[in-house]
Amino acid sequence: MxxxxxxxxxxxxxxxxxxxxxxxxxxxxxxxxxxxxxxxxxxxxxxxxxxxxxxxxxxxxxxxxxxxxxxxxxxxxxxxxxxxxxxxxxxxxxxxxxxxxxxxxxxxxxxxxxxxxxxxxxxxxxxxxxxxxxxxxxxxxxxxxxxxxxxxxxxxxxxxxxxxxxxxxxxxxxxxxxxxxxxxxxxxxxxxxxxxxxxxxxxxxxxxxxxxxxxxxxxxxxxxxGALSSRPVPPPPDVSEGLNTAERKLVQTDLLARVPAIAVGYKMPARGSRDHVPAAVLGDLLLNGEASRLYQGLVKGKELLLQVEGGMNWPLGDAWTFNGPALMVMFALYKPTTTANAVADAIQEEIQKIASAGVPAADLARVKTKMRSDYYSSLELPIYRADAIALAQLLTGSANSVNEVPAKLEAVTAADLRRVATTYLTVANRTVVDRKPAPAPAAAEKK
Missing domain, CATH: 3.30.830.10 (Metalloenzyme, LuxS/M16 peptidase-like)
Structure with missing residues (x-):
């Protein structure tokens, strides 16, 4: 036994x-x-x-x-x-x-x-x-x-x-x-x-x-x-990293792309830290769906983007499925009439609005309600509920931490979002990759 x-x-x-x-x-x-x-x-x-x-x-x-x-x-x-x-x-x-x-x-x-x-x-x-x-x-x-x-x-x-x-x-x-x-x-x-x-x-x-x-x-x-033997496991390496102190940029070309794309990433707080859950909420406020700040501001408003998506630990998971350094990722297709620099600046303007003025109570309540709804929906099928429980136990040491997520979301305040935006979503901690369509190959000369 x-x-x-x-x-x-x-x-x-x-x-x-x-x-x-x-x-x-x-x-x-x-x-x-x-x-x-x-x-x-x-x-x-x-x-x-x-x-x-x-x-x-x-x-x-x-x-x-x-x-x-x-x-x-x-x-x-x-x-x-x-x-x-x-x-x-x-x-x-x-x-x-x-x-x-x-x-x-x-x-x-x-x-x-x-x-x-x-x-x-x-x-x-x-x-x-x-x-x-x-x-x-x-x-x-x-x-x-x-x-x-x-x-x-x-x-x-x-x-x-x-x-x-x-x-x-x-x-x-x-x-x-x-x-x-x-x-x-x-x-x-x-x-x-x-x-x-x-x-x-x-x-x-x-x-x-x-x-x-x-x-x-x-x-x-x-x-x-029960008869299987345990095996020695080597100690894990130290994978921790601090925030970046200067912006990093990379420009690429893509032979298959038809419109340019941009990926923006910010190093995030550690899982379980004071800022972990507020950062997750901020990611949803900025990026989750057509009501998000970046969709409304840059797709609908300034019409710089064709689409935008992302979030904390995106695209390989979410805010609850990592246990090491992670990024807040923003991926967008932008119009050929603008530039990656202009898009990055416009994203930063939206972030600065939150850092400076905060988030209205109604907006924060809406985002937290949607996050709780999405979370419960993700647990509806037993196969995915089992996976969430297994990962909670593996990554946090407590399977019951799956039950703690809704209350942690509810506890996030507008002041938390301002603090996270000011600390982590900065130009110095930002990495930008600009992916442009490759020029079409020159047509062969007719003989």
Whole structure:
């Protein structure tokens, strides 16, 4: 049986509360369970504390490559077994890699729980490492890069290139997708070492939400995972960075773009700090939807932009899914009749209005209401609720922190927004990447 006592979520003070029970096995695997008997199904997320920031130097894209390797089967359950079990029962599954974690999510009928837990434990125990499987997934990842980056207008520059310019430490600045050269350089021993280092039970959190009884789930997890051994995990590197002290700029051309684009990034406060949640609210005020300040001011008002989007920790997540240096990102397509400098100045004018005059109470209330609504909506399906709980436990040490978000949003004041705008959204802390359409190639002379 598990050695640690079961920890129950605190009684709800007000509003909707997710019931959560958490238990830690002797081998270090942390399990969180939330009952929801709405339907005879469950959602599940297994999150590992390994992401872009921790992959080996000189091996860009390695964490993402390994995410794919986790679907290549094991010596006793060949490739495709997990997918057939889940999808054959009407469920879904997926995986993703981010700066601070890699997660594997699934949903299925409750009747499939034992089979899925067995399969998940099996791939935590051992994978089918082979040159064939590695080569296959190297090619799959490279094709993903071709589709999402190399052959797409703008090519995710608002993530990879903006971060590369804004951050100083390799862990924060390098391209998490990886270069083809680094992906091809990955060897089977590299893959096996990565797995042994980061994919042990003590480096993972598992959350399950649905038509389940916590005591029964804990017993099943102990049955299937209890014999797995914990593995030594190296101490994480120091990835902290201070705010920038001088503006940084980068100009690029894009062969596939038809109109120019701009990405603006500001280094943000640390997660859990006094300014973390106010910065998230400020991001929504500026960027979330057609009622946002930048849409109303620069798309509708000054008509400099064709579209604008972004936010804190965008586009790879949100304000609740990171645990290291992050940016407030603003991505926009701008009209060819203006310039990136003019757009950056106009954005700064909108920020300065908040820093100088604050935010009317009605505007602040509207933004907080929308953020709470969006947050509850994101938790509606058990698969995504399980993922939120797993990531909360992994990144903050408290699964119950998912229940604390609405109250933290409500506590943000106009003075908080002014302080954050003045401290973080400054020209000195700003990075600007201007992505212009490449000139059309000259037509060949007729003979």
């Amino acid at each position: 598990a050695s640690a006592a079961t920890a129950k979520a605190a009684p709800p003070a007000a509003g909707w509360q997710i019931p959560i029970e958490v238990k830690k096995l002797p081998n270090g695997l942390t399990v969180a369970v939330s009952e929801d008997h709405t339907a005879p199904t469950f959602g599940m997320s297994t999150a590992y504390h390994i992401g872009f920031r921790l992959e080996p130097k000189g091996r860009t894209g390695f964490a993402h490559l390994f995410e794919h390797m986790m679907f290549e089967g094991t010596p006793v359950s060949p490739k495709g077994t997990l997918t057939r079990v889940i999808e054959g029962g009407g469920g879904v599954l997926n995986g993703s890699t981010r700066y601070d974690y890699t997660n594997y999510i699934a949903s299925a009928p409750t009747s499939a729980l034992d089979a899925i837990l067995w399969l998940e434990a099996d791939r935590m125990k051992q994978l089918d490492f082979s040159e064939k499987n590695l080569k296959n997934q190297q090619e799959v990842v490279k094709e993903e890069i071709r589709v999402n980056v190399k052959n797409r207008p703008y090519g995710l520059f608002f993530w990879t290139d903006l971060a590369g310019k804004a951050f100083d430490k390799w862990e924060n600045a390098h391209d998490g997708y990886g270069s083809f050269e680094d992906l091809d350089a990955a060897t089977l021993p590299d893959v096996e070492k990565f797995y042994e280092t980061y994919y042990g039970p003590n480096n993972a959190v598992m959350a399950l939400v649905g038509d389940l009884k916590p005591a029964e789930v804990f017993a099943k997890v102990e049955k299937y995972f």
